[in-house]
Amino acid sequence: MSSDLGFTGADGTAARSAAGQGNSTDQPPTIYDVARVAGLSIASVSRVLNGQRNPRQETRERVLRAVAELGFVPDSAARALSARLKEVVGVVVRRPRWTDSTMFADEDENLQFPDMINRGMEIVAQQHGFDLLIRSVDLDEPDAGRRIFALARKSDGLILHDRILSPEELDRLSRQIPVVTLAGLPTATTANVHGDNDAGMRALARHLIFDHGYRTLSYLAGHDGSPDSLSRGHALADEASAAGVTLLTGEEWRGSYQAAGGARAIERLIAAGASLPRAIVCANDQSAIGVLHALAQHGIAVPGEVAVTGFDDMPVARHLRPQLTSVRQSIQDLGATAFETVYSMINRSPAGIDSARGRDIALPTLLIRRESCGCGSRSVSILSEPPAATPDSAHPE
Amino acid sequence: MSSDLGFTGADGTAARSAAGQGNSTDQPPTIYDVARVAGLSIASVSRVLNGQRNPRQETRERVLRAVAELGFVPDSAARALSARLKEVVGVVVRRPRWTDSTMFADEDENLQFPDMINRGMEIVAQQHGFDLLIRSVDLDEPDAGRRIFALARKSDGLILHDRILSPEELDRLSRQIPVVTLAGLPTATTANVHGDNDAGMRALARHLIFDHGYRTLSYLAGHDGSPDSLSRGHALADEASAAGVTLLTGEEWRGSYQAAGGARAIERLIAAGASLPRAIVCANDQSAIGVLHALAQHGIAVPGEVAVTGFDDMPVARHLRPQLTSVRQSIQDLGATAFETVYSMINRSPAGIDSARGRDIALPTLLIRRESCGCGSRSVSILSEPPAATPDSAHPE
DNA sequence: CTGAAAGCGCTTACAG
DNA sequence: CTGAAAGCGCTTACAG
Numbered sequence: 001m002s003s004d005l006g007f008t009g010a011d012g013t014a015a016r017s018a019a020g021q022g023n024s025t026d027q028p029p030t031i032y033d034v035a036r037v038a039g040l041s042i043a044s045v046s047r048v049l050n051g052q053r054n055p056r057q058e059t060r061e062r063v064l065r066a067v068a069e070l071g072f073v074p075d076s077a078a079r080a081l082s083a084r085l086k087e088v089v090g091v092v093v094r095r096p097r098w099t100d101s102t103m104f105a106d107e108d109e110n111l112q113f114p115d116m117i118n119r120g121m122e123i124v125a126q127q128h129g130f131d132l133l134i135r136s137v138d139l140d141e142p143d144a145g146r147r148i149f150a151l152a153r154k155s156d157g158l159i160l161h162d163r164i165l166s167p168e169e170l171d172r173l174s175r176q177i178p179v180v181t182l183a184g185l186p187t188a189t190t191a192n193v194h195g196d197n198d199a200g201m202r203a204l205a206r207h208l209i210f211d212h213g214y215r216t217l218s219y220l221a222g223h224d225g226s227p228d229s230l231s232r233g234h235a236l237a238d239e240a241s242a243a244g245v246t247l248l249t250g251e252e253w254r255g256s257y258q259a260a261g262g263a264r265a266i267e268r269l270i271a272a273g274a275s276l277p278r279a280i281v282c283a284n285d286q287s288a289i290g291v292l293h294a295l296a297q298h299g300i301a302v303p304g305e306v307a308v309t310g311f312d313d314m315p316v317a318r319h320l321r322p323q324l325t326s327v328r329q330s331i332q333d334l335g336a337t338a339f340e341t342v343y344s345m346i347n348r349s350p351a352g353i354d355s356a357r358g359r360d361i362a363l364p365t366l367l368i369r370r371e372s373c374g375c376g377s378r379s380v381s382i383l384s385e386p387p388a389a390t391p392d393s394a395h396p397e
Numbered sequence: 398m399s400s401d402l403g404f405t406g407a408d409g410t411a412a413r414s415a416a417g418q419g420n421s422t423d424q425p426p427t428i429y430d431v432a433r434v435a436g437l438s439i440a441s442v443s444r445v446l447n448g449q450r451n452p453r454q455e456t457r458e459r460v461l462r463a464v465a466e467l468g469f470v471p472d473s474a475a476r477a478l479s480a481r482l483k484e485v486v487g488v489v490v491r492r493p494r495w496t497d498s499t500m501f502a503d504e505d506e507n508l509q510f511p512d513m514i515n516r517g518m519e520i521v522a523q524q525h526g527f528d529l530l531i532r533s534v535d536l537d538e539p540d541a542g543r544r545i546f547a548l549a550r551k552s553d554g555l556i557l558h559d560r561i562l563s564p565e566e567l568d569r570l571s572r573q574i575p576v577v578t579l580a581g582l583p584t585a586t587t588a589n590v591h592g593d594n595d596a597g598m599r600a601l602a603r604h605l606i607f608d609h610g611y612r613t614l615s616y617l618a619g620h621d622g623s624p625d626s627l628s629r630g631h632a633l634a635d636e637a638s639a640a641g642v643t644l645l646t647g648e649e650w651r652g653s654y655q656a657a658g659g660a661r662a663i664e665r666l667i668a669a670g671a672s673l674p675r676a677i678v679c680a681n682d683q684s685a686i687g688v689l690h691a692l693a694q695h696g697i698a699v700p701g702e703v704a705v706t707g708f709d710d711m712p713v714a715r716h717l718r719p720q721l722t723s724v725r726q727s728i729q730d731l732g733a734t735a736f737e738t739v740y741s742m743i744n745r746s747p748a749g750i751d752s753a754r755g756r757d758i759a760l761p762t763l764l765i766r767r768e769s770c771g772c773g774s775r776s777v778s779i780l781s782e783p784p785a786a787t788p789d790s791a792h793p794e
Numbered sequence: 795c796t797g798a799a800a801g802c803g804c805t806t807a808c809a810g
Numbered sequence: 811c812t813g814a815a816a817g818c819g820c821t822t823a824c825a826g
Contacts, residue, residue, distance in 0.1 A: 026572045028550065030803060041813045046805055056811060071569065073543075076551040077483060078803030080474035081818045088530070088551075115512055122533065131530050131551065133485070136519065146470075153425065154473040154485075154528065172468065175423045427819060438797045443821055453795060475819030478802045797826085803818105810813085 029070040038066035049074065087130050089342055090155035091118060092148055094162040095136040113312070113331065114161055117182065120335025121159065128343055130156075137164055145169050152177050157342035163225075178345030178356075180338050184227020191345070191359045193338045195329035197231040200365030204281065204309060204327055205239035207367060212374045214278040214307065218248035220265060220291060222257040222283035229257075229283045232311060236281055248277055255287040262290030270298055276306050279373070285310035285317050285326055292320060292372070303374040313368050322371035329365050337361060426467040435463035446471065484527050486739055487552035488515060489545055491559040492533040510709070510728065511558055514579065517732025518556065525740055527553075534561055542566050549574050554739035560622075575742030575753075577735050581624020588742070588756045590735045592726035594628040597762030601678065601706060601724055602636035604764060609771045611675040611704065615645035617662060617688060619654040619680035626654075626680045629708060633678055645674055652684040659687025667695055673703050676770070682707035682714050682723055689717060689769070700771040710765050719768035726762050734758060 035042045040062060048055050048063040055063075066072070080086040093114045118134060125132055135151050137144045144164050152158055157178040165173065167187070173179060174189035186192035208214050219236050222229030233249065240247040252269060255261035262282060269276065282288040288310035295302055302308050302322055310317055313328035345356045369375045432439045437459060445452050445460040452460075463469070477483040490511045515531060522529055532548050534541045541561050549555055554575040562570065564584070570576055571586035583589035605611045616633050619626030630646065637644040649666060652658035659679060666673065679685040685707035692699055699705050699719055707714055710725035742753045766772045 028573045073546045073550045077474045077477035082805040149470045153470045176425045479821040
């Protein structure tokens with residue numbers, strides 16, 4: 001049991017003298033060293049290690065003993081080359097531009113979103129013996145495309161956080177290697193994973209409209225062209241028009257998914273003398289933080305005068321004053337599911353890859369009512385069930 | 398210029414029909430495809446691509462054209478195997494145990510520290526065409542050692558955030574592959590990178606003792622055996638004894654580097670009826686957050702009754718009430734330097750590796766005076782220069 | 795300057 | 811069940 005963990009028997013010298021002269025750098029042992037020590041062929045060593053075609057008990061033991069003695073670990077490059085499996089999934093994150101973060105030094109928080117997703121991936125990846133190769137790419141980079149293709153050649157599959165490739169590039173890439181996006185929409189050859197924006201936003205919209213009775217809303221969007229921002233916006237617009245409620249949108253309501261963008265939008269509106277809606281629905285929590293900040297600066301009471309909501313329910317949301325009403329996504333699940341999806345595509349079965357391709361996987365979202373919408377202490381107008389201050393209300397499926 | 402970026406000419410069909418039948422999955426082109434299209438040998442293609450032994454202008458052009466047409470990117474596994482360079486550095490992070498984070502849901506913030514270091518690495522890695530393979534390891538994992546050796550076989554070098562390996566394992570590993578630690582102390586075969594704990598803590602200690610005149614201090618340590626925590630503690634003890642000031646330490650002052658640990662320590666002390674020192678010096682900012690929290694719970698004024706300081710100067714430090722006095726480390730530099738160090742060890746020159754081994758690289762730290770030490774608005778007792786509320790005072794070199 | 799060939803360290807049909 | 815051999819896709823001496 002103890003020697004079974006490997007590396008234990010390694011007195012070192014014996015193994016090392018066999019491996020070579022190495023003074024400052026010992027060459028790690030190869031499968032040939034193991035075969036020699038075990039008195040077997042490298043094929044047998046390989047079979048034992050990979051559990052193929054069950055070898056004789058004695059063979060197995062000799063191999064295992066030699067492996068432990070030498071501390072042998074197969075070289076991944078050789079393994080990858082011959083088995084056509086690198087056990088690596090590449091992850092592409094868009095590097096945050098430092099342009100929008102002067103005002104909120106903690107904007108680093110924003111890193112949390114992709115980082116938390118990656119964390120979810122990593123946990124699952126590990127269970128499958130995979131590692132993640134995370135590469136951040138700058139949108140303005142001239143050869144972002146090349147860098148992603150290069151990453152692809154280091155990986156068995158790719159997960160893309162953002163839209164960086166042109167549709168043509170994405171198409172070519174996803175023909176060569178399994179690709180899963182978190183960026184919004186599947187294509188014929190890629191799968192996509194996303195939070196159920198539609199259901200989450202509809203639940204939130206109904207809560208604001210019917211439970212609180214707000215008649216004027218605005219949508220503070222995320223950055224241009226973000227599919228998440230778009231689908232949230234659509235769902236909200238749909239609910240608003242169905243209920244005959246006014247919804248303000250447009251350029252002046254464009255944010256950046258960052259606190260600074262939300263704050264700036266509010267500052268401009270106030271400077272322009274615009275009158276604010278009864279509730280501001282933000283594309284994400286970060287934007288809402290900026291909005292809360294700007295409103296506080298101008299002494300506008302939240303939720304008394306203007307209600308504010310977020311989306312994502314990041315950990316920080318419950319610590320804001322007032323506590324932020326938001327729509328929870330299980331961020332780690334997003335990552336875990338994205339990984340499971342590429343993994344199923346990678347795993348040999350060309351059937352698997354074809355069944356996953358083109359799929360759009362929506363993960364459940366949950367409306368979390370806190371104070372900033374008007375619930376709790378200073379709730380304003382409740383038409384249906386009493387809104388709870390605790391996270392318990394589910395969205396309609 | 399436009400076609401120089403690659404991938405542009407790829408009408409696809411021509412290349413693909415050459416590459417194979419592939420319906421759902423196209424095989425990426427290999428160097429053989431490029432050679433065929435260019436009418437040259439694979440050796441020439443390789444030379445052009447790697448800038449070896451300058452080939453004729455025409456040869457170069459033909460290769461480049463074929464590469465662009467096919468969208469060729471070399472397979473990393475094949476490259477790694479034959480060139481003995483993977484262009485990957487493995488990074489081992491200790492996975493945070495979820496035991497200590499019940500009370501502070503935002504303890505995820507703690508992830509920021511290793512994440513920010515990794516970010517610093519990544520930026521530099523990218524400049525050298527390297528990627529980072531980040532693997533988190535659980536201390537309790539029975540075969541943490543094996544997982545790290547396995548990571549080593551996927552990498553050209555390793556950066557270890559924490560102490561996980563036994564000294565023997567670390568020794569064997571670092572003989573096989575360049576290893577840089579961030580964990581505290583170099584060995585004969587590894588290099589270490591760390592913030593200059595000693596200078597930073599001494600500057601802080603002198604500030605508290607001489608500028609503020611505090612005569613009783615305590616050191617709220619980090620988790621057991623942390624070299625950073627130890628050297629900070631030593632420096633503080635040294636300054637305290639030199640100045641004839643009382644320093645409380647010991648088991649009751651042990652924290653965990655996390656907010657919860659700091660809060661718990663204070664709670665216990667108060668519950669035990671212990672009287673608090675004039676200033677509590679915490680091993681890091683997170684601990685200080687917990688301490689501030691606990692003191693506030695008991696209505697103890699900071700810095701009026703008890704001063705509190707941190708270490709690290711995380712972004713959040715300036716947003717606390719009172720703003721936290723701390724010792725700044727450039728966290729990204731820590732990562733960048735760690736990478737530069739492994740990189741220099743990897744880079745062929747056995748001279749390079751031997752000169753880096755055994756080195757202990759200290760990065761400068763900077764005392765940041767804010768409110769929690771007693772500076773600024775409610776400063777208490779100033780013996781020397783007026784402490785500024787802004788980050789400007791340097792530590793003694 | 796260029797090409798043919800060996801070799802990197804594995805896995806996996808193919809024989810026996 | 812096991813071994814000899816081919817092959818994965820590159821790089822790099824070695825000839826020419």
